[in-house]
Structures are given as structure tokens and as C-alpha cells.
Amino acid sequence: MEPITGRALILACSAIGAGLAMIAGIGPGIGQGYAAGKGAEGVGRQPEAQGDIVRTMLLGAAVAETTGIYGLIVALILLFANPLIGLL
């Protein structure tokens, strides 16, 4: 059995880290869906406030969406442009 090299260990740990970082992308999806459902309920209850509801929800959803992008960036950098390999 061959011994585990430092490079192989870093690559394996980076893949695990990338998988963990991708979990960050699930939260905003659930949150946006929940917000859209509640927005639809609000519009059903008060149809004249549709414009205000959609505008507020749009700003909130756009800010929330960026959080998922951070996780995605970390995951893709770990997979395709790993800076830790250069430290060996």
C-alpha cells in the first residue's frame, strides 16, 4: 500500500471542504421559497399592496442570494484553483 502524500491529502480535504461549502447554497433557496410563499399569502390577503410586497421581497431576496454565492465561490476555488497546493 502506497503512503498518502501531502498533495493527495490536501486534495481530498479540499474536496470535502468544497462539499461542505456547497451546503451554504441550500439555505437561501429554502428562504427565498418561504418568502415567496408568504408574499403570495400577503398579496392574497391585501391585493392592493402587491407592489410594495414585491419590491420589498425583491430587495430582500437579492441580498439573501449573495450569501449562497459566497459558498459557491469557496467551493469552486477549492476544487479548481486550490491555493493550498502551492504551499507544499
Place this chain on the structure above:
Amino acid sequence: MGYTWNLQLKIFKCTAGIVIIIVIGLAIFTQNPLPMIYGLLFGTAISMLNFRVLALTLEKAVCMAPSKAQVYASSRYFIRFITNGIVIFISLKADYLNIIGVIIGLVMIKIIIFVQNLFNNKMFFKRIFIRKEGK
């Protein structure tokens, strides 16, 4: 054009203005600014398109039944998420795009929203430095 068109236009104009200022600054003050400029423009264009898609999605979702709206908004979010992933992957692989520029472009919309809606009040900053005992 929908309930959010004026808001979208305001944010798009502000984003474009800020990006043009940053591009001019990069062109003047840095050596070899082209990858950064390309990356910034690419990221900003994609984030603006994503914002437009988000607005269309939400305008449509609020007219649905709540359970359908949840599924619709979540599924559309994951389509945008995959788009963002492709964009970041391309910027990592392409030598002529700077990844930092693309990331700044992708989060530019969030910065503009914060600047326009949260940090536009001077009292907000004054309140930060007022201690509770001093009130």
C-alpha cells in the same frame, strides 16, 4: 413593465455608474488592468441579469398559490445558482478574466442595495456611535 421596473432601473443605473467609475480608476491607476476590467464587467452584467430574472420570478410567484410559489421560487433560485456557478467556473479557467473582478461584480448589486436602502441615512451612522448610557 411590472411593479418593480422603476426599482430595477434605479439599481441598474447606480450599478452601471459605480462600475464605470471603478473601471476608469483601474485603467488610470493600475498596470495591466484589462483582466480585472473584463472580469468586473462580466460579473456585473451577470449579476444584473440575475437581478432581472429574480424580479420576474417574484412578480410571477406572488400571483400563485403559496405552496406553488414556494416550489417555483426555490426551483428558479437553483437555476440562478447554477448560472452563477458556471460564471465563476469560466472565470477561474479563463486567463483573460480576473476572478476577484468577477466576484466583486457578482456582489455589486448587494452593495448597491445596501447603499441605497440602508446606509443612506446619516442618523444611522450617528446612532452607531451614541452609547446607550448617553441617550
